[in-house]
Amino acid sequence: MLKMPTKVYINKIEKFLPNHPVSNDEMENYLGKINNKPSKSRNIVLRNNGIKTRYYALDTHQNVTHTNAELTVEAIQKLVNNQFSLNDIELLSCGTSTPDLLLPSHAAMVHGLLKNKTMEINSASGICCSGMNALKYGYLSVKAGMTKNAVCTGSERVSTWMKADKFEKEVENLEQLEQQPIIAFKKDFLRWMLSDGAGAMLLENAPKGNISLEILWMENYSYAHELETCMYAGGEKLEDGTIKSWSEYSVDEWQNQSVFSLKQDVKILDEYILEKGVESMRDAMQKHQLTPEQITYFLPHISSLFFKEKLYNSFKNANLEIAEDKWFLNLPKVGNVGSASIYLMLEELFHSGNLKSGDTILLSVPESGRFSYAYAFLQVV
Numbered sequence: 001m002l003k004m005p006t007k008v009y010i011n012k013i014e015k016f017l018p019n020h021p022v023s024n025d026e027m028e029n030y031l032g033k034i035n036n037k038p039s040k041s042r043n044i045v046l047r048n049n050g051i052k053t054r055y056y057a058l059d060t061h062q063n064v065t066h067t068n069a070e071l072t073v074e075a076i077q078k079l080v081n082n083q084f085s086l087n088d089i090e091l092l093s094c095g096t097s098t099p100d101l102l103l104p105s106h107a108a109m110v111h112g113l114l115k116n117k118t119m120e121i122n123s124a125s126g127i128c129c130s131g132m133n134a135l136k137y138g139y140l141s142v143k144a145g146m147t148k149n150a151v152c153t154g155s156e157r158v159s160t161w162m163k164a165d166k167f168e169k170e171v172e173n174l175e176q177l178e179q180q181p182i183i184a185f186k187k188d189f190l191r192w193m194l195s196d197g198a199g200a201m202l203l204e205n206a207p208k209g210n211i212s213l214e215i216l217w218m219e220n221y222s223y224a225h226e227l228e229t230c231m232y233a234g235g236e237k238l239e240d241g242t243i244k245s246w247s248e249y250s251v252d253e254w255q256n257q258s259v260f261s262l263k264q265d266v267k268i269l270d271e272y273i274l275e276k277g278v279e280s281m282r283d284a285m286q287k288h289q290l291t292p293e294q295i296t297y298f299l300p301h302i303s304s305l306f307f308k309e310k311l312y313n314s315f316k317n318a319n320l321e322i323a324e325d326k327w328f329l330n331l332p333k334v335g336n337v338g339s340a341s342i343y344l345m346l347e348e349l350f351h352s353g354n355l356k357s358g359d360t361i362l363l364s365v366p367e368s369g370r371f372s373y374a375y376a377f378l379q380v381v
Contacts, residue, residue, distance in 0.1 A: 005144065006142060006205045007143075007206075007214060008139050008205065008215045009203065009205070009206065009212040009213065009214050009215070010202070010203055010212065010213040010215065010350075011202050011204050011212050012084075012209070013201050013343065013346055013347040013351075014079055014200050014347060015200075016075040016078065017196075017334065018055050018066050018197065019056065019057070019058075019065060020055075021053035021055060022055065023053055024052065024053075027042070027192065030060055030062065031056075031162050032062055032163055032164030033164055034167045035171045041188045041192070042191075045192040048305075049193060049304035049305060049306060049331075049336070050306070050331065051305075051332055051335050051336065052333060053332075053333050054195035054196075054337075055197050056159040056195060056196050057071060057157050057159055058163075062163055062164075064160060068109075068156065068157035068198075069100055069106065071155050071157055071197065072094060072096075072110045072198045072200070073110055073113045073114060075153060075198040075199055075200035079151065079200055079202045084202065086116035086117075088149065089114075089116065089117075089119055090119060090120065090149050091121075091142075091147045091149070091150040091151070092107055092110065092114075092119060092120070092122070092150075093137045093138040093153070094106050094107040094123055094124070094152075094153045095123075095125075095126070095133055095134030095152075096124075096131075097125070097126060097127040097128070097130055097156065097158075097339055098156050098161060098338070099123075100157070105123035106125075108123070110153070120147070122134065122137045122138075124137065126339075126372065127367045128301060128341065128366065128367040128369075129365055129366075129367040129372045129373070130338075130339040131340055132154075132218075132339075132342060132374035133220070134154060134339075135218070137150075138151070138203050139152075139203060139215050139218055139376075145205075148205050149204045149205070150202075150203045151202055152203060153198060153199065153201075153343070154198070154339035154340040154341075155197070155339065156194070156195075156197065156198075156340050157196050158196060158338065159194075159195065159196050162194065166258065167187070167261065169256055169258070173255075173256040185266070186265060187258060187262070187263050189264070190264060194262070194335070194336050195336065197335075197337040197344060198340055199342075199346075201343065207381050211350065211355055211380060212380070213379065215376060216288075216379055217288055217377050218376045219280075219283075219287065219376075220374045221276075221373045221374075222370070222372045223276050223372070224370040224371065224372070227268070227272055227276075227370060228241035228370070229241070229243050230265045230272075231263070231265075231269075231368045232262075232263055233260060233261060233262045234246040235259065236249075237263070237265065269368050273307070274310055276373065277364075277373060278320065280373040280375075281320060281364060281375065282318060284375045285320065288377065290362075292321055292323075294360060295326060295361075295362045296326065296360045297328050297349060297359065297360070297362070298322045298326045298361075298362050299328050299329075299342065299346060299363050299364065300329070300364040301341045301364065301366065302329070303336050304336070328349055330344060342363055346361070346363065349361070356380060357381060358379070358380060359380040360378065361378040361380075362375065362377055362378075363376040363378070
């Protein structure tokens with residue numbers, strides 16, 4: 001006899017943002033100055049992205065204060081109370097684009113720090129969608145009745161990737177070649193876009209507490225079959241659009257070309273990120289017969305406020321207009337925290353006191369890596 005699918009509820013959401021908020025003027029105190037010179041792109045990027053403060057797992061001497069796994073554990077521990085302990089976790093599902101190690105997995109390192117008990121773990125890799133993919137794994141596990149609960153996380157510790165010393169060898173190499181000692185915009189602009197933090201959600205098979213969010217559905221879409229790589233690390237993009245892996249470069253080339261740095265092809269980003277976002281959201285809404293009028297809150301992960309008006313107009317032109325007063329964003333004060341951003345937005349709304357029974361929430365997360373999109377539709381119960 002087939003078992004009926006279980007309903008799944010988000011009963012708790014917590015976050016951890018390390019240290020103190022860092023203003024735009026303070027950023028180079030933490031990340032350092034490449035070649036001891038202020039970045040020429042910093043002011044341009046910050047003016048466009050609209051971010052005012054963000055958080056770093058660094059101090060002003062560029063010393064590390066938290067690993068990615070430690071950030072994640074800090075968020076998870078906030079889920080604990082006298083009704084739920086770390087030993088009650090049946091599944092740990094963690095997403096990140098900046099794990100501390102290539103191996104073992106991020107979830108394994110988090111589990112190692114939790115020191116609770118034997119349990120199932122899952123690591124979702126990728127970029128911004130990895131947090132949503134971790135959530136979907138937990139959602140499907142509880143829905144299928146495989147586990148009674150799941151703790152799902154999204155986290156990033158990207159600041160250490162952006163420290164000035166990571167690019168010094170490349171600058172030295174450019175000087176030796178008698179070229180302009182300035183790293184490419186595709187690398188430098190990301191230094192002023194990304195930051196650190198973690199979010200954690202407790203999923204259970206029954207609603208608990210004052211507010212619960214039932215996950216009605218989740219959908220994911222990839223366009224990698226038709227579009228080349230846009231955001232990447234651990235390789236270099238060749239003229240034909242393919243990526244040459246770090247393992248095919250020499251150790252000297254790793255440093256001289258900053259092979260492990262995060263890079264973004266901004267031309268492809270501008271060309272496709274909105275187009276495929278509209279296409280995927282239209283498909284998800286049509287599949288579930290959802291109209292914009294049925295959405296109470298719209299939480300879109302956008303990397304920069306530069307895209308907000310363009311995204312709104314793109315939806316409007318596709319007859320998917322969601323009124324601007326339904327949009328909920330916290331990018332200016334917490335920054336772009338990649339896979340954790342959707343957790344941080346939902347955490348703030350969850351604890352805002354504004355949610356009431358019957359309200360609906362649409363989560364929307366694009367990923368520019370090779371153009372993936374993730375959606376979730378929630379209802380307050």
